Each structure stands twice: as C-alpha cells, then as structure tokens.
Amino acid sequence: MSVEKDMKRKANPVFQDAVKDAAAPGDSVKVITPKEQVEGILMPSPHKDIVMIKLNTGYNLGFEKKDVKEIQLVEREVLKQKTSLLMSKDEKLPTIVVLHTGGTIASKVDYTTGAVTAKFTAEDLLEKFPKIGKITNVHTELISNLMSEDIRFSDYQTIARAVKKYALEGVSGKKVKGIIIGHGTDTLSYTAAALSFMFERINLPVILVGSQRSPDRGSTDAALNLTCAAKFIAETDFVGVAVCMHHSSNDDDCAILPATKVRKMHTSRRDSFKAINSTAIALVKPVGIEYLWKDYPKGTTGKGLGSKEAVILRDKFEEKVGWLKVHPNMDPELFRFFTSHYRAIMIEGTGLGHAPTNLGEKNLQNYAYLQSFLAKGGIVAITSQCLFGRVHPSVYTNLRRLSEIGSIYCEDMLPETAYIKLSWLLGNYSPEEAKKMMVQNLRGEISEQSAYTDDFLKE
C-alpha cells in the first residue's frame, strides 16, 4: 500500500533504522525484547524512541526502542485487509466511506504512557460505534495516522485523491452516498477549506469529523459526531465539503458547518467549532435535519458513478506562501525574511487589516520591504486577527498605503481560509489569475454582505 510505504520512507523515519526494510506499519510483526516476545500489527510511532504495535485486543503497546532486540515480520499488510471490509450487509442502506487520517477521533489512552495516542484502523472506530452500521453500509479506508497539527499540503492531496476515487468509482460497484473524513481537530478546519477549494466539482457530501475527547472516555463526543455525519449523509441532498461537530455543550445535536467559514474556537470543549461570519448550514437533531441555510449547494450535476465529469479536482499547492501575524513592535528583519523567502504573504492584520508600516523608523522599514516585494511581483493578501467582520482598505488614510502598493483585501475571509486559498490558487493558476480569484467568492469563503445581528459571536 503506497501510503504506508510512503509513511515508512518519509513520514516516520524511525522505521528506517528500527526495522529497516523488514517490516512496515500495517504489517503483522513479532517484537522481541530480552524479557518477552509480543505479536501485533506494527504502528507508526508518535515518538522516535518508541516502537508501537497494536495487539489483538485493540490496544496499542509501546516498547522503548533501546529495549527491542529484533522485530520479525510475520505477515505483510495485515492492516489493509482488516480495514477494507464493507461492514454492513443491508443492501437497501446507502453506502458511505469513512476515510481515516488520525487524530483524537481514532485515539485511545496509551496505557504505556498514560497519554492519548492515535489508533490506527477505521475498523476500530466502527466497532466502537455500531449505530452507524444501522443507518449506512460502511466502507473504511486508512489514509494516514497523523495528529492533525502535523498535516501538510501533501496530506491534502492524499485525502483528496481518495475522495475522488470513491466519488467516481464507488465501492464494489455500489455508488457512494457520501464520505466521512475522520480528522484531528487541531487543523480540521484548514483541511476542510483545502478540500473545498481543491474540488471545483464534487458529486457527494464530504464531511469532516473530529472529536475533542478520546473515544475511550465516557465523555467522548466521537459517537454523536460520527453518527450525525452518517445520518446527514444518508438523508441530505447537500453536496460539497462541510464539518460535522457538536452544536452545543449538550450531547444531543450536531452542526453541519461551512468548510471555508469554520474555526476551532476552544482548546477542549465539544462545541469548539463555530461558524465565523456565517451560520451552520444545518443542524442534525434526533428528530431530523434542520436546514439553517435556504440555499445550500445541492447535487445538480446529474453525473453519476463512472462519469469523470462528476468530479473536478485541482490538487496542487504553492509551498512558498507565508503567514505573517501582525503584532506590536514588529521587526523589519521579520518583514525582510518573509519578503525574501516567500512568493506570497497572507497578513493576519489588526482591525480592518492594518500592519505597523506607517510611522516610526522600523515601521517605515517594514513598509519598504512590502513595497519592494509587491513591486517585484510578490502577492500580499490581508485579513484580520479579529476573525469576525470584514477588512477594508479605504477607511483610514494609513491603511490606504498598503492598498496603494497593491495588497489584496480578503473581505470577510478567515485568515486560515485565506492562507489555504492563496497557497491553492498559486499552485493551480497564474499569479495574475490568483490575484483576481483571491477576492472572488469561489466556495462560500467571502460573504457578499454580513448580516447584522445582536450578538456577532452567536451569529
């Protein structure tokens, strides 16, 4: 399985020296220490000094690398066989695919260290939540096993290509009604935005689901989030990318949140994911789905299984895009680094989209760096660290100076979304096209007008 080989070669170099080419993650192995011999499936380890295997009981077991004498290969790619089963047998139920990328939603307490580590198989997940099998036929595939803070653009490509495969080919000749992507919560909203841009056309709902508490804990939110996502997919005519997470701190309903307007707003609560400058698309409640958006993207292409036009995927990203966070006392050396090292810079400005570039010797140096960067064809896109509201280039005289030299103002786009969009645009379009498209609303990332409500935090 190429993903696993890739992980072995690149993502987790520990295996190169630990087991050489003898065994790769997903293989069944026997770990031999001076004290014991234990069989299990070799896992990617979260720590370079640990060799991790999954036991038949489902638990992961870690060994200190220095204690391991030998790792014997028992059988190749055992994990792949285990995870590719169609788990429900009811032909009438819609078929969904759960793609697994890692994160808390697939984690349990690691009894060797006491901390939470990622579990490996999507099968594990569904064994834990049999309810999903009662509303859908479920096919699962392992994509990666990363904590989400480590996800890179290359992982977006891996996920998107798997989505495309299932969207076009189905599973065992059956059309797939929708895809759940199990994902760590830290960067879940970034991935949601990335997939949203990457799929210029998609023919099914792609729902990212995370959990804030490990499924092994009583307080886990994984069950509700996954079940609501499956239920939503089974019943909805929505197509496109969205996020499904707890709507409130009560464990009774979930929100389907817009992929380009969602943000993790709390480190630990179950209801951490909030729509910013927008609302949830829908709520999935015990009684059914309540749509909050009158117009949401629906499946109108009419292109079914096997039709290549049903999906258009543009999956390249420009790596040389910097994220410049504005704060007091900014250092011209920082501006020098950003303007010499990157092709484009997303500035997370203050207020309406400001940066310290106006008065004072150092601030004027900052401005000079941006000016010369823009003059040489660099791209500067401006958002606000306020998160809520809209940037505006022409309210203040000072601010116009950034606009005058060619900075782009990203309206009410989140900094997270603007960074992803800019990287994606420059990967797939010319700089001139990218600059134009940056301020066009492609996937709901820009609202025409912001609704004025009594309490913007609760919009």
Next chain:
Amino acid sequence: MSVEKDMKRKANPVFQDAVKDAAAPGDSVKVITPKEQVEGILMPSPHKDIVMIKLNTGYNLGFEKKDVKEIQLVEREVLKQKTSLLMSKDEKLPTIVVLHTGGTIASKVDYTTGAVTAKFTAEDLLEKFPKIGKITNVHTELISNLMSEDIRFSDYQTIARAVKKYALEGVSGKKVKGIIIGHGTDTLSYTAAALSFMFERINLPVILVGSQRSPDRGSTDAALNLTCAAKFIAETDFVGVAVCMHHSSNDDDCAILPATKVRKMHTSRRDSFKAINSTAIALVKPVGIEYLWKDYPKGTTGKGLGSKEAVILRDKFEEKVGWLKVHPNMDPELFRFFTSHYRAIMIEGTGLGHAPTNLGEKNLQNYAYLQSFLAKGGIVAITSQCLFGRVHPSVYTNLRRLSEIGSIYCEDMLPETAYIKLSWLLGNYSPEEAKKMMVQNLRGEISEQSAYTDDFLKE
C-alpha cells in the same frame, strides 16, 4: 516638549527634510505654496508625501509636499498651551486626566482624502463631549498621534511614564482620581496588557478607551465609551488597568474589561471588545455601576499624592521576542529564522498548544530547531490560536515532546497577553526568573480554573 521633539526626530522623519529645525509638530506655522498661504498648527503627517496642518476650524488640511515652497514658523508649541488646560471649574468634582495617543477616537473625516485621519488634540475631544466635564474636572495631555497599529514598546514607555507622573504628582496640586487613555482600537488590548504588567503597583484606575467609529459620525461610540469611563473612574474603588468599551450593540452601557483578558473580536462593530476566558469586571449602566467580579483590585496601598511607593513601574521590554503562528505546512526555514533571530518565541499553537513538529521530514526539522534553541537557553512559550480554553502539555503523547524539551505552557493566557508578558519579563528579569514568572498569575492573565458555562463565547 520632549515627546514632540522625539516624534519629529524619530517617529516622523518627513519633518526633518520638510521643515528642518524650523518647526516641529505642535508649532503654529504658515504653509506657503505657489497658490496660497495657510496658517495652522503643524501636525505629524500620516504619509511621508503629505504636510499636514490643523486649521483654526479644527479641520486638518494636507498639502502635497512637492507643492510646498516653504513652512514658516509662527509660534512655538502652541498645541501644548492649548491642551494643558483644566477644563472644568467645579472644585468638588473628582479630577481625571485624559492622555491622548491617537486612533479613531481622536479622528475625523479628512476632507482632503475622504478617509478618516487622527485628530491631534485631546481638547478637540472634550469640546466634542461636554458631558464628561459635568462629572469630572478634566485635564488633558497629548502623548502621541499614532494609529494604534504603529504603536511600539517605546510608546508603552511614553504612556506609562505619563501615567506615573499624574498618579504621583496630580494636577496643579490636586489628586487625580483616575486616568483615561484614548487609544486606537487595533492594538488597544495589547497596550492594556502592557500597562498592566508594567505597573507592579498603581494607586488609581487607568482606563483605556477607543472608538470604532469616528467622533465626526452620527454612529460614533466615542461619546458613550468616554463618558462611561469617566463615570466609572469618578465612582469606583477599583485600581489597576482596564478597558472601557461598548458592552453590546445597543448604545446604552459599557463593559469594564480586564486588561490581560480582553481582545478585539470584530473589525468594525462597537461591541468588538470581549473578555476571553473571563467576564467583564463591571458594567457601566445609566443607573450605575454593576460589578460582575466579586473580587476586583481595590485601592489598598493607602499611599497618596506625593508618595513614591504608591506606584512601582517596571518599563523595560526585550525587543528580541518573536511571535510564531502555527499553521499547516510550516517551513523549517521559518523555524530557523525564529530560532536564530530571537531570544524568546511565543508560539500561537493549534488546539491544546501544538506545532507541526512530530511526523514528516520537515516537521521533524522544525522540532530540531526548537530543540537546539531551547538547549542554548532560548525560551519557548506556548498558547493556543483557539483563543478560548487552556493549553495542556500532557494530553497527547506528541505534545509532550515540546514539553520535554522545556517549552512553557501558558495555561489560558491569550497569545497577545503572552507575547507582551514575555517581552516585558525579559526586559526586567533574568531568563530564569522570566520562565518561572511566565506561568505565575501576575495580573489576572492566568485563571486558576475556567468556569464551565453553557456557551463559552458568552462567558
């Protein structure tokens, strides 16, 4: 006036070549162009190509520098004379000081460009809001005329020294009951945190006030914010630094917000300032002050006017502190720059305080840079871009890796506050002391335990 001379020499180098030593901001001048001769007070200009004067009508007038033949000095320091008046004559009213730093609260529409520019005098401000003169004797002083995105650590020192002067010396032999600092909203919360740390002891309330709409506009929030701040100062026994801004989108009450737990959460709304992981200290309502905190810092030192022990100010800052924003696909070159250029780094991590430092070749390089930085005595302080909630080093195995190498976890401190605190600590204490104090609650920046509420955005 040394501040103005400073501005002339450093903050606004345009005046060096435009008018040489002939006139400085605050002086009365005559601007001579081929077409006209106009008298007014020379203003710091927001743009290097513009010479700005304030006319007797109160309006600012800008001239393109290339059109200006000569600037004749009429009278020195006219502005200082104008702004240092005690404006109310009622001896019984408490005396407050309004220090002016610039920003929208002191701005009006600039009819030369159509945009909003900063007005210069605090007197202008109080002429506009006579209500304040009915509840307090008001003394005003001009500190600077910066849009707040340009404020640097040196400006914090200027503000703090003025606060200290009035706190210790009063005005014309009268004790000052409290100080209002008019400030641009963009970085108002950063300045609030900075002043909070700088004053280890203070004997009066120091209230930062901004406005989101220019006082020239019908929808301005300046009147209510300033009036509420004056009313709060007149009636309260609170001492310390806080922020006074609109409590809701209704124009009827203001919130007194904790200086180290407040953030601008919307680009343009009047109720943009919100307490994060905390609540407002008090609400200033038409009927009076409602305290939401049972315990708030009160004036207990008993050290009055003239007693030097009434105020302890530590006003140094370390400039070599970097703010590293975590996002997907981070570049080892960025980590290399931060770890080679700064003495300390505040990481605005994802989720519970994560950074891409675990799996994958580039992420492992990122980790190696941090590891070697810490080994050489660098300081790494970790917060979360979620803003709400608390970072935690020991939930995830991956995360422990950052903790193991000596990173500091800043509990539920805001990234903004952590950046300011770290810079301030390293300016005034040894690295070892700074590391210890970083996780101690000095000014309310760390909550012992977060209260669990139904809706964290509305805590």
